[in-house]
Amino acid sequence: MKDLKHLIFFENLLQDAQNELVTKAVEEGKHALGYNCYYLPEVLLNLDGCFSTRLRAPRCTSTDVATYYMTGRTCPYVRSILERAIEGGYNYLSAVFGSESCAAMERMEEHLYLLNPIKHENFFVTIIDPPMRGDKTHLDYYKAQLRKHVLAPMEKVLKADTSDEAMRRAIERFNELCEVITQIGEFRKLDNPPITGYEFHVIQVVSEVCPHELILPYLKETLEEIKTREPEPSFPFRARVVLAGSEVDDPDFTKLIETCGAMVVADRYCFGSLPSREKIEILDGESAFDAICRHYLHWNQCARFMDGMKIDQRHSELLRLAREYKADGIIYENMKFCEFWSYEKVLASHIMSAENGIPCCTIEKEYALGSVGQLRTRFQAFVESLEIKKINE
Amino acid sequence: MGKLIGFIDDKLKRFDPVWRAENGKGGQRSRYHDVTGVAKYREWRGVKDTMFDYASWLNNVLAMVKMVGSAPVSIMKGFWEYRWMGSYLGTFMFIDRLFEGYRGEELRVAHAQMHAIVRSLTGRIGYILSHDRRLGASQAKSEKLVPMDEVLPELFMTGFPGLYPVPLQTLPEFIICDVDQHIEPYYIDVAESFGLPADVCSRCAAETGVALDDAFPLVGKALITTNMPCNASEATSMFQRRRVGLPDYQATLAMIHNDDELALPFSRQIMKETIAFVEEQYGVKFNWDAFFKAARRINEQNNFELEKWDYMKTGYTAEVGVSETLYKLYEWQSVNGADPYFNKVDRKVMKRLRKCYEKKYQPFGGKTRHRAFLWGPSAVYYTDFPTWVQNCWGIAIVLNMDSTMGFNMIDTEDPDKAIDDLARLTQKATMRHMAVGGWDNVNAVWEWAHNFNCDMVLMNDNIACKGMLGVHAIMEEQARDLGFRFIFIEHDLEDSRTVSRQNMRDCVNQYMSIVLNEEPLDPTLLNFDDSDAY
Numbered sequence: 001m002k003d004l005k006h007l008i009f010f011e012n013l014l015q016d017a018q019n020e021l022v023t024k025a026v027e028e029g030k031h032a033l034g035y036n037c038y039y040l041p042e043v044l045l046n047l048d049g050c051f052s053t054r055l056r057a058p059r060c061t062s063t064d065v066a067t068y069y070m071t072g073r074t075c076p077y078v079r080s081i082l083e084r085a086i087e088g089g090y091n092y093l094s095a096v097f098g099s100e101s102c103a104a105m106e107r108m109e110e111h112l113y114l115l116n117p118i119k120h121e122n123f124f125v126t127i128i129d130p131p132m133r134g135d136k137t138h139l140d141y142y143k144a145q146l147r148k149h150v151l152a153p154m155e156k157v158l159k160a161d162t163s164d165e166a167m168r169r170a171i172e173r174f175n176e177l178c179e180v181i182t183q184i185g186e187f188r189k190l191d192n193p194p195i196t197g198y199e200f201h202v203i204q205v206v207s208e209v210c211p212h213e214l215i216l217p218y219l220k221e222t223l224e225e226i227k228t229r230e231p232e233p234s235f236p237f238r239a240r241v242v243l244a245g246s247e248v249d250d251p252d253f254t255k256l257i258e259t260c261g262a263m264v265v266a267d268r269y270c271f272g273s274l275p276s277r278e279k280i281e282i283l284d285g286e287s288a289f290d291a292i293c294r295h296y297l298h299w300n301q302c303a304r305f306m307d308g309m310k311i312d313q314r315h316s317e318l319l320r321l322a323r324e325y326k327a328d329g330i331i332y333e334n335m336k337f338c339e340f341w342s343y344e345k346v347l348a349s350h351i352m353s354a355e356n357g358i359p360c361c362t363i364e365k366e367y368a369l370g371s372v373g374q375l376r377t378r379f380q381a382f383v384e385s386l387e388i389k390k391i392n393e
Numbered sequence: 394m395g396k397l398i399g400f401i402d403d404k405l406k407r408f409d410p411v412w413r414a415e416n417g418k419g420g421q422r423s424r425y426h427d428v429t430g431v432a433k434y435r436e437w438r439g440v441k442d443t444m445f446d447y448a449s450w451l452n453n454v455l456a457m458v459k460m461v462g463s464a465p466v467s468i469m470k471g472f473w474e475y476r477w478m479g480s481y482l483g484t485f486m487f488i489d490r491l492f493e494g495y496r497g498e499e500l501r502v503a504h505a506q507m508h509a510i511v512r513s514l515t516g517r518i519g520y521i522l523s524h525d526r527r528l529g530a531s532q533a534k535s536e537k538l539v540p541m542d543e544v545l546p547e548l549f550m551t552g553f554p555g556l557y558p559v560p561l562q563t564l565p566e567f568i569i570c571d572v573d574q575h576i577e578p579y580y581i582d583v584a585e586s587f588g589l590p591a592d593v594c595s596r597c598a599a600e601t602g603v604a605l606d607d608a609f610p611l612v613g614k615a616l617i618t619t620n621m622p623c624n625a626s627e628a629t630s631m632f633q634r635r636r637v638g639l640p641d642y643q644a645t646l647a648m649i650h651n652d653d654e655l656a657l658p659f660s661r662q663i664m665k666e667t668i669a670f671v672e673e674q675y676g677v678k679f680n681w682d683a684f685f686k687a688a689r690r691i692n693e694q695n696n697f698e699l700e701k702w703d704y705m706k707t708g709y710t711a712e713v714g715v716s717e718t719l720y721k722l723y724e725w726q727s728v729n730g731a732d733p734y735f736n737k738v739d740r741k742v743m744k745r746l747r748k749c750y751e752k753k754y755q756p757f758g759g760k761t762r763h764r765a766f767l768w769g770p771s772a773v774y775y776t777d778f779p780t781w782v783q784n785c786w787g788i789a790i791v792l793n794m795d796s797t798m799g800f801n802m803i804d805t806e807d808p809d810k811a812i813d814d815l816a817r818l819t820q821k822a823t824m825r826h827m828a829v830g831g832w833d834n835v836n837a838v839w840e841w842a843h844n845f846n847c848d849m850v851l852m853n854d855n856i857a858c859k860g861m862l863g864v865h866a867i868m869e870e871q872a873r874d875l876g877f878r879f880i881f882i883e884h885d886l887e888d889s890r891t892v893s894r895q896n897m898r899d900c901v902n903q904y905m906s907i908v909l910n911e912e913p914l915d916p917t918l919l920n921f922d923d924s925d926a927y
C-alpha cells in the first residue's frame with residue numbers, strides 16, 4: 001500500500017508527551033489536562049478552554065528514580081509516567097485527573113502532589129473513586145465523584161464553563177472526532193483492509209494525546225485518503241487477531257504482532273478505540289453530564305468491574321469484536337504487575353478458548369518494548385497454530 | 394507453698410530458655426529440632442506458668458475434642474476431602490510457638506484470648522462441615538448458611554439471627570495459613586498452573602487456587618463478595634463467584650473511604666443493598682433488635698479497645714505482641730459482635746489489664762528495648778514474628794496495623810444512624826483501612842506510632858502488595874524526617890518459598906546489628922532453619 005500522507009507526522013507526534021500540537025494549544029492559552037484512565041471521561045476534559053492529553057512516557061528507557069519511589073514490583077506504566085514527571089516532561093500540564101482505578105495508578109498520582117514534580121502555575125492533581133459495578137447505585141456514585149473531583153476543580157481553578165450548554169458543545173466536538181476514528185477503524189473489518197493495525201494504532205493514539213481540534217483536520221484528511229487507498233493485491237497477513245488487555249500506548253507493539261504475521265484488526269485495550277471512540281448520545285430529557293456518565297459507565301470494559309453484568313459484557317463484547325472483525329484469535333496482554341488483567345486474562349482466555357472455541361494467546365509485557373525476541377517467538381507460534389487450525393478446518 | 398514453688402523454680406531455672414539465654418547457656422531455639430521445628434520438650438516457665446500453660450493447652454485440646462464430637466462423620470469426611478483440614482492439627486504447636494517467652498500476666502491474657510479463638514473456630518469448623526453439601530449435607534440444611542467474603546465484617550448479619558454467616562475463605566485460607574506455612578503454596582501452585590502470574594498477591598492467588606481446587610465448603614444459597622481489601626482481592630472474586638456458582642452480590646464499598654460527603658452515602662447504600670440481597674435470597678426480614686443487641690457488644694468491645702490503647706501507650710500492659718494482634722483480628726473480623734463469649738473474655742482481660750496498669754506491670758520481665766508499631770499486611774506464614782522480635786531483640790510490637798480497624802460506635806436505637814455507623818465500620822476492614830484508599834491512610838502510621846510512644850516502625854513489605862509498594866520510598870523518607878527507626882521486612886504474605894522466615898528475620902537482624910549495633914537477647918534465635926516446620 002502507498003504510505004499514508006500524515007503517518008510520519010503522526011509518528012513524530014508520538015515521540016514526545018509534549019508534542020508540537022500540545023505546545024501550540026498551550027501557547028494559545030488552553031489548559032492541558034493529563035489523565036491516565038478511561039474512567040475519566042475524555043470529553044469532560046475538553047470543555048471550552050481545555051484539552052485532554054492521555055499520559056504517555058514515550059521513549060522511556062529507564063525508570064530508576066520512579067523505581068526508587070515505587071519499587072520495581074509495580075506497574076511499569078505508572079513508573080514510567082512518574083519518571084517522566086520527575087524528569088520534567090509534563091510541565092505543560094495544568095492538572096492531572098486521576099482515578100483510583102488500581103492501587104499502582106493511584107499511588108503514582110499521589111506522588112504527583114507529594115513530590116510536586118510538575119512545575120506549572122496552579123498545577124493540581126485530583127483523584128476519583130471510580131465505580132466497580134454498572135448499576136444505578138454506582139452510576140450515582142460516579143456522577144458524584146466526577147462532579148466533586150473533576151467539574152468542581154475545573155470550574156474553580158481553571159475557570160472552565162461546566163454548564164450543560166458547554167458540555168453539549170464538547171460532546172458535539174468529541175462525537176465528530178469519534179466518527180472519524182470509527183470510520184477509519186471500520187475499514188479493518190474488510191477482508192483485505194486498506195489500513196494496517198499499526199497505522200490505526202498510531203491514528204488512535206494521536207487522537208488521544210493531541211488537542212482534538214488541532215489533530216482533527218489531519219484525521220479527516222487521512223480518512224478521505226483511506227477511502228480511496230488501494231489495498232495490497234491480496235491480504236498480506238497470515239491471520240487476524242483482536243488485541244485485548246491492559247495499557248498499550250506504543251504502536252510498535254502492534255507492529256511487532258503484525259511483523260509476526262497477524263493483523264491486529266480490533267484494539268480492545270486501554271488506549272484502544274474499542275471502547276473509547278463510541279459517540280455519546282444524549283437521550284430526551286437527559287442532561288449532557290448525565291449522558292456522559294451513563295455513556296462511560298456503559299462502555300467501560302475495565303477488568304476492575306466485579307458484577308456479573310459487566311463481567312459478561314466484557315466477554316460478550318470481545319466475542320462481538322472477534323466476530324465482526326473476523327478475527328481468527330485473540331491475543332490477551334497484560335502489563336507486568338497488573339493485578340486486574342492478570343486475573344482477567346486467565347479467566348477470559350479460558351472462557352474464549354474452552355467455551356467459545358476462539359484460540360487465545362496470553363502474554364505479559366513491559367511498558368517499554370523489551371524482550372522482543374521472546375514475544376516474537378510467542379506470536380509466531382500463535383500465528384502458526386492459527387494457520388494449522390485453518391488447514392485442519 | 395510459695396516457698397516451695399520458689400525453691401523448685403530456682404532449682405529448675407536452668408531449663409528456662411529465658412534464663413539460659415541470659416546466662417549464655419542456650420535459649421529458646423535450643424529446645425527445638427532444627428528444620429522441622431519439632432520441640433524436644435515443652436518450654437519451662439517456672440512451676441506456676443508452666444502449669445497454667447499446660448492447663449490452657451489441655452483446654453484447647455478439649456475444644457478440639459468437642460469439635461470432633463459435634464460432627465464426627467463430617468469432620469472425618471472433611472479430613473478426607475479437604476487438604477487444608479490436616480493443617481489444623483498443627484494448631485497446638487502453633488500456639489506454643491506464639492507464646493514463647495510469655496510469662497505471668499501476659500501469658501494469662503494471651504491464653505484467655507487464644508482459647509476464645511480456638512473455641513469459636515473449632516465450633517465453626519464443626520458447624521460448617523456438618524452443613525457442607527460436598528460432605529453430604531442436604532440442600533435444606535445447608536441453606537441456613539450465608540457464604541461471604543472473609544474481609545466483609547459480619548456485623549450486619551447479626552440482623553438475621555436465623556442465618557449463619559460463613560466467611561468463605563476463613564477455613565481453607567484466611568486462618569489456616571497462620572498455622573501452617575506449607576498449606577497455601579499448594580493452592581498458589583494450583584492457581585499458577587492455571588495461568589495466573591506469580592507476581593499477584595499470594596493471598597488472592599491462594600484463594601483462587603482454593604476455588605479452582607473445589608476446596609471451599611459448599612454451603613448456602615447465595616454468595617456475598619466484596620471489593621475489600623484490594624485489587625487482587627476484587628479480581629479473585631471473579632473466580633470464586635464462577636466456581637461457587639451461586640447468585641452473588643458484590644458489596645463494593647467506597648475505596649477512597651475517608652470522605653464522608655461522598656463515600657458515606659454510597660457505602661450506606663451498599664450496606665442497604667447487601668441486607669436487601671440477603672432478605673431476597675433467603676426469604677427473611679432483617680431484625681433490628683437482634684442487630685442492636687450485637688451492636689451493643691461491638692460497642693463494648695470498642696470501648697474496651699480504646700481503654701486498652703491507653704494502657705498500651707504507657708507500656709504497663711499485659712496485652713502485647715501477637716496475642717493482641719490475633720485476638721483483635723479474630724474478634725473484629727471473624728466474630729464482629731456475633732458471639733457474647735468474646736465480651737465475657739474481654740471483661741476478664743480488662744480487669745487484669747487494669748490491675749497490671751495500677752501496679753505498673755511490665756511484660757517480658759521488663760526486657761523490652763524498643764517499642765514498635767507494626768504496619769502493613771503481615772506475613773501470615775510467620776504469625777509468631779512479633780514473638781520472635783521480642784524474644785530475640787527485645788522489640789515489643791505495641792500495636793499492629795490491623796488493630797486499627799473500624800472502632801467507631803454503632804447507634805443502638807435509630808436504624809438510620811445505625812446504618813451509617815455500620816457503613817463506617819464495615820469499610821474499615823482488615824488490610825484495607827490503612828493499606829489502600831489514599832495516602833493519608835498509610836501515612837497515618839507516624840501519628841499512631843507517636844501516640845503509642847513507639848521509637849520504631851516495622852513495615853511489613855509484602856512483595857506483591859501494589860498499594861504499599863507504591864509508597865515505599867516516601868515512607869522511608871518520612872521515617873527519616875520524623876526520626877523513627879524503620880525496618881522494611883520483606884515477605885510474600887502466604888508463600889514462604891519466596892521469602893522464607895529466616896529471610897524475614899535477617900531483615901531485622903541486619904538492621905539491629907549493623908545500624909543500631911545491638912546484641913540479641915537470645916542469640917539462638919538469630920539464625921535457625923525452620924523451613925519444614927508448621
